[in-house]
Amino acid sequence: MTETQDPDDEACGGSPPCFLHEIGPGGAPVGAQQATDVARWRKSERSRLIALRSALPAEDRALHTAAIVRQLDAMIAPQSSEIVSVYWPIRAEPDLRAWMRAACTRGLRVALPVAVQLGQPLTFREWRPDSKMARGLWKIPYPAEGPEVSPTTVLAPLIGFDAACYRLGYGGGFFDRTLAAMARKPVVIGLGYPQLRIATIFPQSHDIPMDWIVAGSESAVRRPP
Numbered sequence: 001m002t003e004t005q006d007p008d009d010e011a012c013g014g015s016p017p018c019f020l021h022e023i024g025p026g027g028a029p030v031g032a033q034q035a036t037d038v039a040r041w042r043k044s045e046r047s048r049l050i051a052l053r054s055a056l057p058a059e060d061r062a063l064h065t066a067a068i069v070r071q072l073d074a075m076i077a078p079q080s081s082e083i084v085s086v087y088w089p090i091r092a093e094p095d096l097r098a099w100m101r102a103a104c105t106r107g108l109r110v111a112l113p114v115a116v117q118l119g120q121p122l123t124f125r126e127w128r129p130d131s132k133m134a135r136g137l138w139k140i141p142y143p144a145e146g147p148e149v150s151p152t153t154v155l156a157p158l159i160g161f162d163a164a165c166y167r168l169g170y171g172g173g174f175f176d177r178t179l180a181a182m183a184r185k186p187v188v189i190g191l192g193y194p195q196l197r198i199a200t201i202f203p204q205s206h207d208i209p210m211d212w213i214v215a216g217s218e219s220a221v222r223r224p225p
Contacts, residue, residue, distance in 0.1 A: 086100050111127055
């Protein structure tokens with residue numbers, strides 16, 4: 001699959017595992033047409049929001065990223081027992097690489113997700129500023145060496161988000177699949193810009209909401225109970 005192909009597109013074989021896309025909230029069945037309509041809408045909305053994000057002036061993105069960093073410093077204690085999975089920025093995502101380096105000097109353990117195979121959950125490896133890096137899917141860097149770790153907090157980049165803290169991602173299902181498979185659920189914080197808020201992502205049963213959304217200069221939003 002190339003980077004331009006969308007895993008929500010039926011032609012790319014991107015249906016979630018176990019036919020979860022055919023089960024609605026509370027176990028109610030979802031018609032095939034409804035599932036197809038949602039997938040097509042998400043594909044279109046994803047393209048629109050990526051273009052919107054990329055068109056934001058660099059200065060605006062930097063200001064929002066600085067606001068995100070301030071909120072993360074208030075939310076995450078620099079303890080050695082805390083392992084925070086960050087991400088390597090692509091497509092105008094908030095760039096936290098400077099924060100990653102600063103966090104390491106404060107004693108926080110930082111990890112990066114490892115994505116080397118489609119359709120499989122992510123794994124995580126600890127990252128340090130001097131880590132040797134390799135490239136996985138879509139040439140995204142990850143630590144080339146070291147044991148797997150289990151993050152206590154996961155920072156997930158957003159393409160879009162709604163008031164219920166559901167995240168619209170790239171469509172591969174990596175984060176949902178990973179969170180569903182984890183024995184100990186971490187705190188999950190979605191990161192993005194306020195311009196990416198939408199009314200709803202039309203969540204399906206396989207979609208897992210974020211615990212928090214931190215959207216730039218806006219106050220952090222906690223998932224409704």
